[in-house]
Amino acid sequence: MTLTDDRTTPGAVSPTPSGRATxxxxxxxxxxxxxxxxxxxxxxxxxxxxxxxxxxxxxxxxxxxxxxxxxxxxxxxxxxxxxxxxxxxxxxxxxxxxxxxxxxxxxxxxxxxxxxxxxxxxxxxxxxxxxxxGALAAPPAPPATQAVVKGRLHSLARDRASISHHYDLSNEFYEFLLDPHMAYSSGYHVDGPDMPLEAAQAAKLDLVCRKVGLREGMRFLDVGCGWGSLSLYAAEHFGAQVTGVTIAAEQKAFIDARIAERGLGDRVRIELRDYREIASGPYDAVASLEMGEHVGEKNYDTYAEVLYRSVKPGGYVLVQQMSRFAGHHPGGGPFIEQFIAPDMTMRPVGDTLNLLQGAGFEVRGVHAMREHYVWTVDAWHRTLEENWDRAVELIGEEAARVWRLYLVGGSQAFRDGRMGVDQLLLRRPGGPAVVADPAS
Known part of the structure; x- marks a missing residue:
């Protein structure tokens, strides 16, 4: 993008006519x-x-x-x-x-x-x-957009505060930035980089539902349901009985409004609770899209165990999750860790598979989607830049500049292979031998 803001500080002087550095x-x-x-x-x-x-x-x-x-x-x-x-x-x-x-x-x-x-x-x-x-002074106060989270790492209260910092920013802003499905995860650009974002997100949601074998009347759990893209899609297009779980209050309010608008109150229920507090189940199928990064390294075993006990024997679980090569910041680097996703942890995809297998899952498929995330993030970035004044109106200039850095840097991280994203198809052993759609 090109920035044309030529403001200078009060009292600034011009360079010498010769251009000589002074x-x-x-x-x-x-x-x-x-x-x-x-x-x-x-x-x-x-x-x-x-x-x-x-x-x-x-x-x-x-x-x-x-x-x-x-x-x-x-x-x-x-x-x-x-x-x-x-x-x-x-x-x-x-x-x-x-x-x-x-x-x-x-x-x-x-x-x-x-x-x-x-x-x-x-x-x-x-x-x-x-x-x-006068620059050699006490450190300035952090920017207002920088996260401040306190308490024991990955305690229930701290996790809620960390998630709220980013996801409760403004439903109106996310509605402005994302596609009409409100999917805040990588799309599936089956037709390549020029595929419209809304179509790519619909393709991703459809792919998830088919991979876990959803059919009419099946009970489906959406762990970390965001703004309800998957929960609503599974109910509307596959006839599933859906329970979605989030710890972001603004997300629940948004989804509840959409459920009412679409007359889905008898098919979709959204619960404001931590994944560790899920007690219902077992469900016929489970999915969790780009939520596992937020549970932390020490709690990933617990997250995997919750997924395992939440699905019936023979049932499928789909985890879509970002990965990070060993040797890189597991949290994404200082900027991401301080401004976007405090306490996030990513690891090589093989390490995540080991943890999921340790919970008892059989791994049925690994679907790498790194390039798809480049195209998804680029679409979000275009929306931001082409509608910059509206973004500033919604969240303020400082937050808009945070998002610019976030989207530019995120696209480059996926482009360069410093980060990846994968769909991991898992099955709990036991039950009838039902083969889910292996679409890829």
Whole structure:
């Protein structure tokens, strides 16, 4: 996308007519050279109006000394994200291309991970500049959009707070961003990247229902039902008797309204409860779409056991879940962990299969859908950018900038294989030998 916001800080001065780098920007460039092991990969504009770096490169503007403060306290991804979402740091150009350039520079120059201590030791000129400009100060308050969760990790209360931070943002915003099904998970783009998102989500919902063998009158459990896309689809198109479970109050309110609008009160019931509190069952079939990432590493055994006891012997369970290769941040990285999904845990898909098998499941199929998520996220991103003013109206500029970073970075993570998503078809042993539709 292209950003054209050319605001500058009050009292800013223009660069010299010759274009020669002067002022704060030149001092930042000089200070960063030891860390970067070379020149700036971008054009840098500082809060005093001065510029440095390649004249034909993407312009990155440090609009306030406070941006430098954040970067000194949290070098790398988190500090940069904090400064970006608050508007203290701006990218005048394609954000995705700029992120790619940063990764390429880090890889090509074999740059070490950043820590506050390393910055202080390696960059005395930057620290000196920070002192002179007032940037060497106590850490600024986190942005309002940054998650604040307290309590024991993955306690019922903390999990509710973590989920609420992201999913209770605004039903109206999610209705604006997502397709009419309100599916907040990867679609199934059987016709390729140009397939309309609504059709791709319908294809995914249909695929899930067929894989678990849904038929008229079957009892179906939707664990982590979101805004009800699967619950409503299973009732309307397959005649299932559905129970959906969520811990997000805004989601339940939204689905309950749709149930009433569509006259599905006799087929769909939504419960506001944690997955650990599910006591009904066993059901004929169970599905859980992109919810297992939120239960945490230590609780995944419990999650798998709940799924196992919730389905009847011989019944099928479909888990759609994101994966992360070993060696990468299991939570998705500092930005995701602080702004989007606190306490999320991802792992290699093979490790997840081992945990599900440990609960007693037979694995019947693994369906990789990584590329599909690239196309899904790109569709969400287009909606955001093409309707930017509406997004800002709904959630505010800071939150909209959070979503821009989230969607750009998420698309790149799936594109580059740093993250994956898979449908895992499971069967509880016992019962009649019924083969579900293995559609893929």
């Amino acid at each position: 002022g704060v920007a030149a001092r930042i460039e000089t200070a960063l050279r030891p860390l970067l092991r070379g020149p700036l990969p971008v054009r840098l504009r500082a809060w005093d109006g001065s510029e440095a770096g390649p004249a034909d490169a993407t312009l990155v503007e440090v609009r306030s000394p406070q941006a430098l403060t954040r970067l000194l306290w949290h070098p790398g991804e988190l500090g940069a994200a904090q400064a970006y979402v608050t508007g203290e740091l701006e990218v005048h150009g394609d954000v995705g291309a700029t992120l790619d350039l940063v990764r390429e520079t880090v890889a090509a120059r074999d740059l070490p991970p950043l820590t506050a201590g390393r910055v202080a030791r390696m960059l005395p000129d930057l620290v000196r500049l920070a002192k002179e400009t």
